[in-house]
Every structure is written in C-alpha cells, then in structure tokens.
Amino acid sequence: MVNYVHLNSADFSAIYGDNMADYIQTALYDLHISLGAKMVPFAGYEMPVQYPTGVMKEHIHTRNKVGLFDVSHMGQVIIKPKNGNLSDIAASLEKLIPIDIIDLPKYHQRYGFLTNKHGGIIDDLMVSNQGDHLFLVINAGCKKTDVEHLRDNLDDNCELELLENRSLIALQGPKAEKVLSKFSNQIIDMFFMDTLKVQLQGFEVWISRSGYTGEDGFEISIPNDNIIEFTEQLLEIEDVLPIGLGARDSLRLEAGLCLYGHDIDQNSSPTEAGLNWAISKKRRASGTRSGNFLGSERILNEISNGTDIKRVGIVPIGRAPMREGVELFKDRNDTIPIGKVTSGGFGPIVERAISMGYLDTRYTKVNTKIFAEIRGKRMEAVVTSLPFTKLNFKRSN
Amino acid sequence: MKFTEEHEWLLKEDDHVIVGITEHAAEALGDLVFVELPDVGTAVSKGDEIVVIESVKAASDITAPLDGEIIEVNEQLTEKPELVNDDPLGAAWFFKMKLTDPSEIDGLMDEDAYKELIG
Numbered sequence: 001m002v003n004y005v006h007l008n009s010a011d012f013s014a015i016y017g018d019n020m021a022d023y024i025q026t027a028l029y030d031l032h033i034s035l036g037a038k039m040v041p042f043a044g045y046e047m048p049v050q051y052p053t054g055v056m057k058e059h060i061h062t063r064n065k066v067g068l069f070d071v072s073h074m075g076q077v078i079i080k081p082k083n084g085n086l087s088d089i090a091a092s093l094e095k096l097i098p099i100d101i102i103d104l105p106k107y108h109q110r111y112g113f114l115t116n117k118h119g120g121i122i123d124d125l126m127v128s129n130q131g132d133h134l135f136l137v138i139n140a141g142c143k144k145t146d147v148e149h150l151r152d153n154l155d156d157n158c159e160l161e162l163l164e165n166r167s168l169i170a171l172q173g174p175k176a177e178k179v180l181s182k183f184s185n186q187i188i189d190m191f192f193m194d195t196l197k198v199q200l201q202g203f204e205v206w207i208s209r210s211g212y213t214g215e216d217g218f219e220i221s222i223p224n225d226n227i228i229e230f231t232e233q234l235l236e237i238e239d240v241l242p243i244g245l246g247a248r249d250s251l252r253l254e255a256g257l258c259l260y261g262h263d264i265d266q267n268s269s270p271t272e273a274g275l276n277w278a279i280s281k282k283r284r285a286s287g288t289r290s291g292n293f294l295g296s297e298r299i300l301n302e303i304s305n306g307t308d309i310k311r312v313g314i315v316p317i318g319r320a321p322m323r324e325g326v327e328l329f330k331d332r333n334d335t336i337p338i339g340k341v342t343s344g345g346f347g348p349i350v351e352r353a354i355s356m357g358y359l360d361t362r363y364t365k366v367n368t369k370i371f372a373e374i375r376g377k378r379m380e381a382v383v384t385s386l387p388f389t390k391l392n393f394k395r396s397n
Numbered sequence: 398m399k400f401t402e403e404h405e406w407l408l409k410e411d412d413h414v415i416v417g418i419t420e421h422a423a424e425a426l427g428d429l430v431f432v433e434l435p436d437v438g439t440a441v442s443k444g445d446e447i448v449v450i451e452s453v454k455a456a457s458d459i460t461a462p463l464d465g466e467i468i469e470v471n472e473q474l475t476e477k478p479e480l481v482n483d484d485p486l487g488a489a490w491f492f493k494m495k496l497t498d499p500s501e502i503d504g505l506m507d508e509d510a511y512k513e514l515i516g
Contacts, residue, residue, distance in 0.1 A: 055453040056428035246427070246454050319431050319475070321451050346430035346453050353431070375449065 026072035027167045027224040028231060035235075035242050043141035045073040048244040055246035059348040062213055062251055063389075066173035067243035068234055073140035076163040076221060077147070080133040083157055089134060092155045097127070098270070098293045100280035104129045109193045109208050111278050113270065114149060119298030120266040121273070122149055124258065126219075128195045128208060135195075135206070137168070137219070139260045153294075166206075167227040172217035172251075174392065175239050180207075180218055182237065187218065191396035201226070213248070214255025214391045253354060254347045256313060256386030262324060263311065263342045263356060269295070271302035272358065274311045274386070279303065310364045313384040314341065314355040314372070320379060321345050321353040322372045329371045330363060332378045338363050341372065350388050359383065398486075399502055400511035401462045406486065407502055413468055413495045414502060418450075418459065421515045423485040427452040429478040434470040434492065441465060441494070448491055450481070459491060463501045469493040 023046040032039065037048030048070065050058060061067055081089040090101040099112040109128035113121045123142035128135045138146045147162050154160065171180055180187050184198050190209040198205050206221040222230050234240050249259070258264045264273045282289045285300045293299075316322050321344055328339040344355030355372075363370060368383040399407045404422035408415045423429075431451040441447055441461035448459035470492045474480060480489040496502065506514065 049454070050427065054428055059453075250453060320433065320449075321431055321456070323456065346451075348453070 024073075026070055027227045028070045028072060028169075031228055031231060032070065032242075037242070037244060040245070042245055043073055043139070045140060047073060048242070050244040050246045051242050053241060055244070055250065056348050058241065058243045058247035059250050061241050062173045062243055062247060063215060063349050064174070065239040065241070066171060066175040066179055066217075067213075067247070068231065068240055069170040069172065069243050069248055070167075070231075071170050071219070072167040072227070074168055075136075075138040075140065075143040075146065076166055076168060077136040077138060077150070078133050078161045078163060079136065079150070079154070080159045080161075081157055082159055084132075085157075086129070086132065086134070089154070089158045090129075092158055093127070093134065094283070094289065095293050096150070096153055097125075098279045098283045098296065098299060099127075100282045100289070101127060101129075101134070102289070103282070106131050107195045107197075109195050109210060110280075111193075113264075113275070113278070114146060115270070115293060115295040115299065116266060117294045118266075119269045119295030119302070121260075121264045121268055121270065122146065122266060124260055124264060124275075126208070126210065130195070130197070130206075141261055165224055166221050167224050168219060168221050169227070169231060169234075170211050170213075170217060170219045171234065171240075172211045172213040172215045172243075174216060176215070176217040177394070179234065179237050179240055180220075183233075190394075192216075192393040201230070205230075209394065212255075212257055213251040214257065214387060214389055215251075216392050216394045249343075250345055250348060253343050253345060253356070254349055254387065254389045255391060256356065256388060258311075259343055268311075268358075269302055269307065270299055272307045272309055272311065276303055306361065308361055309339065309358045310361045311342070311356060311386075312359050312364050313386040313388060314344070314357055314370070314381050315384050315388075316353045316355070316372065317380040317382065319353060320374055322355040322374060322379070322381060326355070326357075326372050326374060328357065328359060328381075329373065329378065332371055334371075338370070347388055354388050355381075356386060398508060399505035400508065400514075401505055402514065403460055403462070404515075405459065405462050407462055407505065409502065410493070412499070413493050414463075414465075415490045415493050416459075416462060417490040418481065418485055419511070419515075420485050423482050423489075426450065426457060426481075427454050429481045432474040432478045432481070432491075434472070434475065435467050437467055437470060439467045441467060450478070461494070462505070463494075464497040465494040466497075467492050468495050 032048045040049040113124040126137040195208040211217040323344040326341040327337040339359035341357035347354040371378040433449040435447040446458035
C-alpha cells in the first residue's frame with residue numbers, strides 16, 4: 001500500500017524520492033526544518049506541506065486562532081512609471097486586467113486576473129496602489145509567464161521588477177490582528193484590502209490586510225535579511241502556529257477560493273469560474289471605461305449572456321472525498337459527463353468531504369443531485385453554493 | 398508481529414491473521430478522513446488493492462499482504478478513520494484474513510528487519 005498518490009494536487013506529488021536539489025528554497029527554509037516541517041516540491045520550490053501539528057489541526061487552528069504561512073514562493077512585482085505618473089501605468093495595466101486600477105485608492109489592494117486574448121485566465125493576483133508604484137503579488141507557478149506577458153504588453157513607460165530580495169508571510173485567523181498589533185498599532189485601523197508601509201525594527205515592512213484562507217489576516221512582505229528573526233518573534237507569541245501548504249489548500253477550498261492551475265487556467269473564463277464579482281463595474285459593458293482589455297469581447301459577452309459551464313460547490317452525500325479529475329454525471333448510468341471536479345478533499349471545519357468543479361450550467365442549480373464516478377462507482381453528490389464556510393474579513397462597512 | 402514492505406503489519410490469531418498499517422505509514426499519510434473496507438468473504442490475492450484510505454492530502458490503497466480470504470473487517474474505521482492515526486497498531490486494525498498457505502507469513506519481515514527498511 002501507501003502509494004502516496006496525491007490526487008488533489010499534482011504539485012504535491014512525490015513526497016519521497018524526489019530530487020530536492022532542483023527546487024528553490026525560501027529564506028525561511030532553515031526555520032521550516034528546525035520546526036520539523038515535512039518539505040515537498042511545489043511550483044518549483046521546496047515548501048513545508050505540514051508541520052508536526054498535522055494538516056487537520058493546522059487548519060482548525062487557523063480558523064480558531066492564528067496561523068503563520070510562508071508564501072515567499074509567490075512573486076512580488078513592482079511596476080513604476082518612468083515619467084513619474086502612476087495613472088499612466090495604471091491605464092497600461094488596465095489593458096491586461098479587467099478591474100479598475102486607475103481609480104484604485106492609494107494604499108488599497110484589489111483582487112484581479114491577467115486575461116489572455118481568448119478571455120482565459122493567465123493568472124490571478126493582487127494589485128495595490130503604493131503611491132509612486134503599483135505592487136503585484138502573483139502565483140509562484142506563473143511568475144515566468146506573467147513577467148513575460150507584462151513585459152511584452154505593458155507600454156515603455158512601465159518599469160517592471162520581480163523582487164528577489166523580499167520574503168512574504170501570511171498571518172491568518174481571528175487573532176491575527178491582536179498578534180500583529182504587538183509590532184504596530186497602525187494595523188488596527190486597516191480594513192480588508194488596505195495596505196500599509198511601516199518601519200519596524202529598522203527595516204521596511206509592507207502589510208496588506210488580506211490572505212487566501214477566508215479568515216481575517218495579513219500578508220507581510222519583509223526583506224530576506226530580516227525574515228527569520230521577524231518570523232521567530234511571531235512564532236513566540238501565544239496562539240501563533242506555523243501552517244503548511246496542506247492546510248493552506250484545505251482552507252482556501254473551504255473558503256471557495258480558486259487555486260490557479262486547478263480551478264482556473266488559460267482556458268477558463270472569469271464568468272465560467274464565478275469570478276464576475278472581481279470585474280469592476282467601470283470595466284463592464286455599461287461602464288465608463290468599458291472593455292479595452294485582452295479577451296474583453298468574450299468576457300463582457302459572457303457577463304451579459306452567461307456560459308455553458310460554471311464553477312460550483314459540490315458536497316458528496318457519502319464520506320468518500322471527490323478529488324481533482326473526478327468526472328460528474330447527471331444520473332447513475334449516463335455515459336456522458338456533465339462536468340469535472342477541479343479541487344476536492346476534506347473540510348476539517350465543515351467536517352465532511354467537499355469539492356468544487358465545473359458543471360454544465362443546466363445542472364448548476366443549488367441542491368441538484370448529481371453523481372461522481374470514484375474508482376468505477378457512481379456516488380451521489382449535491383450542488384451547493386460557495387463558500388462552504390463563512391468568510392471572516394474585516395470589511396469597512 | 399510481521400511486516401511487509403508496503404508498511405502493513407500482520408499478527409497471528411488462532412487460524413487467521415489480523416492486518417493493519419504501521420505507525421510509520423500512518424504518520425506519512427497524515428490525518429485519515431476516509432476508509433473503504435472490502436466485503437467479508439472476498440477471496441484476495443497478494444497485491445490486490447482491497448482497502449481505500451484517504452488522508453487530508455491523498456488517496457492510497459492497502460493491498461492484500463498474502464493470498465487468502467477476508468473473514469472480518471473493522472467497521473469502526475468507516476465511521477472513525479482518525480483511529481488509524483491514534484492507534485495504528487491496536488484498535489485500528491483493518492481486516493482479518495484466513496491465509497491460503499499459513500506458512501507464508503514466516504517469509505515476511507520481523508520487527509528489526511522492518512525498522513531497518515524504514516531507517
């Protein structure tokens with residue numbers, strides 16, 4: 001037995017026997033090892049999948065207290081205007097992202113995605129206005145593609161830099177504010193998606209009130225030279241535990257959030273993925289800066305007219321998890337699938353197997369009974385809305 | 398107690414054996430969330446995938462350690478998969494089987510040999 005087949009994420013493959021020499025280590029690598037982390041290859045990096053606490057307890061701890069994640073594998077990108085005019089580069093970036101960047105308030109962040117000319121998603125990302133530049137956080141596995149795409153398509157006034165000298169950690173959970181306020185009182189005044197630049201202990205820390213777990217929390221960018229010391233200080237505080245990629249994956253799944261390369265990719269459109277909410281009103285058909293971004297023809301048409309397939313939540317009736325790749329059918333005997341699971345596993349807080357995937361839109365009504373084929377057997381499941389858990393962001397209104 | 402290279406343990410009891418997975422395997426798999434057991438009475442050959450186990454991270458199989466017939470399964474595991482992490486060598490046995498050739502168990506590893514295998 002023990003095939004260690006990681007059906008839920010191909011990137012978690014080969015826990016044993018893989019040649020780790022080919023993978024990049026983050027600045028926190030030695031700390032992970034000293035904390036007893038189990039390291040796995042992920043998007044070209046050697047990352048902690050879990051600590052001795054274990055995935056299940058790490059997940060629950062994050063929802064109840066506060067978890068600390070190393071997300072330094074993600075790309076931190078700065079885009080500066082050569083002419084000093086931020087709205088010029090915002091206008092250039094708006095041709096690649098269907099959100100409002102020109103009117104993005106200073107020190108505020110938005111979720112968005114780079115689209116291709118066919119209306120598919122090149123990557124999903126965070127973008128913030130830092131006064132004299134824009135700051136992007138992109139997926140680890142998409143860094144090369146994104147940077148090439150941005151360099152090829154942004155105008156000459158945009159100076160782009162992929163930062164190699166900064167690490168990124170996330171502090172997530174209901175006690176995140178209490179913990180981080182020990183370092184700076186200013187973070188208490190931040191709301192969801194606000195950002196803050198602050199000097200702490202002699203170095204500059206970039207904070208955003210965001211994350212990818214569905215909990216309140218912060219993402220914190222720190223110079224590589226200071227990251228170990230700062231992280232150690234955070235871990236000394238009561239209620240803070242280090243959390244690995246395993247729990248990061250189950251947390252974002254419970255929160256109904258997409259994992260790039262699994263739930264969204266170059267072929268899936270924002271509307272199919274249920275991400276219309278992220279497309280700013282100003283960029284939609286009736287908006288003041290309508291369209292004029294890559295793939296806008298398809299995307300704006302789909303916002304108005306809908307799509308043939310849609311991403312939905314799926315709850316198995318039985319206990320067996322329905323993982324990525326599992327095909328979905330409208331009844332027990334039908335041979336033609338009506339959809340496919342893109343992420344699935346166990347939700348430690350909802351205490352049951354949960355999945356999300358794409359379904360023929362005709363079967364996406366909540367409570368529709370469907371069937372999934374697991375190991376040759378048809379198992380019952382029900383279509384649900386997302387997320388599976390309540391989102392606990394600290395919103396301003 | 399005897400061991401296989403697939404991280405199963407076998408314990409002789411009367412005219413049959415009890416089969417479970419080792420602490421090392423339970424630890425490597427992580428928190429179990431799903432167990433699917435074979436039907437009692439199933440005739441199995443060595444290497445057949447007869448139990449499905451899924452952890453928060455992954456799906457795996459337990460194969461039949463030797464030829465024989467399943468005579469009892471631990472139904473408790475279906476409702477409480479986490480028992481496998483709590484007590485892999487005791488309460489969380491998976492199935493009992495009657496071996497076609499009971500002497501075959503002597504060919505399996507003893508505890509020292511298994512410890513050497515997992516280093």
